[in-house]
Amino acid sequence: MSPVRVAAVADVHCGQDSAGTLAPHYEHLAEHADVFVIAGDLTRRGLPEEAQVLAGELADVAAAVPTFAVLGNHDYHSDEEAMVAKVLDEVGVEVLEGAATTVESEGGARVGIAGVKGFGGGFAGACGTEFGEPEMKAFVAHTREISTRLEACLEALTDADVRIALLHYAPVDDTLRGERLEIYPFLGSYLLAEAIDRAGADLVVHGHAHGGSEKGVTPGGVHVRNVALPVINRAYRVYELG
Amino acid sequence: MPSTPTEPDDYVIGRVQQALAHDPRVNELDVTVTIKGGKLFLTGTVTTEERCRAITEIVCRECPDLDVHNEVAVVSLREPDGADVEELT
Ligand SMILES: [Fe+2]
Ligand SMILES: [Fe+2]
Numbered sequence: 001m002s003p004v005r006v007a008a009v010a011d012v013h014c015g016q017d018s019a020g021t022l023a024p025h026y027e028h029l030a031e032h033a034d035v036f037v038i039a040g041d042l043t044r045r046g047l048p049e050e051a052q053v054l055a056g057e058l059a060d061v062a063a064a065v066p067t068f069a070v071l072g073n074h075d076y077h078s079d080e081e082a083m084v085a086k087v088l089d090e091v092g093v094e095v096l097e098g099a100a101t102t103v104e105s106e107g108g109a110r111v112g113i114a115g116v117k118g119f120g121g122g123f124a125g126a127c128g129t130e131f132g133e134p135e136m137k138a139f140v141a142h143t144r145e146i147s148t149r150l151e152a153c154l155e156a157l158t159d160a161d162v163r164i165a166l167l168h169y170a171p172v173d174d175t176l177r178g179e180r181l182e183i184y185p186f187l188g189s190y191l192l193a194e195a196i197d198r199a200g201a202d203l204v205v206h207g208h209a210h211g212g213s214e215k216g217v218t219p220g221g222v223h224v225r226n227v228a229l230p231v232i233n234r235a236y237r238v239y240e241l242g
Numbered sequence: 243m244p245s246t247p248t249e250p251d252d253y254v255i256g257r258v259q260q261a262l263a264h265d266p267r268v269n270e271l272d273v274t275v276t277i278k279g280g281k282l283f284l285t286g287t288v289t290t291e292e293r294c295r296a297i298t299e300i301v302c303r304e305c306p307d308l309d310v311h312n313e314v315a316v317v318s319l320r321e322p323d324g325a326d327v328e329e330l331t
Contacts, residue, residue, distance in 0.1 A: 005327065013269075017292040025321040032324055045269045074269065203330060210272040210287065223330050229317045230272070230287035238327040 002107030010039035010207020025235035034105035040072025040168025112160025114153035118169030122185035154199035174216025175226035
């Protein structure tokens with residue numbers, strides 16, 4: 001089995017003003033990668049029109065390389081997240097919302113990808129719990145539900161040679177370095193890392209923390225990469241696995 | 243509500259952050275707003291030039307009495323070259 005090359009980016013925040021700004025920078029992606037993953041905040045405010053612009057920007061690359069995405073918080077803003085996902089699916093960008101899939105790389109490796117949005121709550125020693133007001137319970141319960149889903153999705157990838165967890169929110173605080181400590185609970189949750197470590201994975205890709213840093217690792221030793229555009233400061237990053 | 247000389251800086255910062263989050267031209271949650279020495283500074287990154295310009299307009303309208311310094315950068319979208327790969331083992 002030859003190594004699997006994963007191209008990744010997050011937080012493109014596509015709006016009508018983004019037309020023509022992205023596609024030229026994906027022109028050579030197919031030469032460098034076996035899969036392309038986009039870790040949420042696909043649009044500026046979650047409008048189908050914005051997704052349409054992004055679909056136009058991604059159509060060529062998605063035709064050349066298997067391309068997957070998860071939604072981010074911005075993609076939920078207009079309550080049209082299902083339509084955003086549908087518009088992207090139509091050009092071959094498979095949006096994984098609590099779903100897993102496997103593709104074969106050119107080198108014959110089976111690449112499993114489990115995708116969820118994730119959510120907040122915080123990290124060891126400084127996290128929310130399902131206690132008190134219903135709003136607080138609902139906040140943490142949402143993260144717990146997504147984490148449980150992520151674990152099941154990763155576990156379902158039994159036939160994969162390499163497994164990638166694709167999230168929008170951060171599973172660890174390593175990749176938040178640079179962000180203000182006060183907002184860590186809005187940037188991710190340790191529950192996501194716990195799910196990943198229980199099920200096992202080779203790489204976690206996330207975004208959302210624009211002011212964070214690229215590299216981290218889960219408590220169980222899985223590589224974590226924050227590929228938010230402002231963090232990587234280029235059109236995408238390529239990671240080679242296996 | 244325009245800023246007044248008596249409005250504490252912290253509330254001005256809060257108001258500017260809400261305006262940037264809600265204005266449909268930007269919907270920007272990741273711009274840092276600080277006020278130092280009577281000047282308002284904006285830092286962070288956005289994905290388009292249009293959004294960077296809109297940020298200046300939004301904040302100047304929100305704070306007509308403050309000297310606004312927009313230091314927000316437009317993110318680089320340059321494509322990495324073939325050698326720019328991280329091997330993970
Ligand atoms: Fe974002
Ligand atoms: Fe986000």
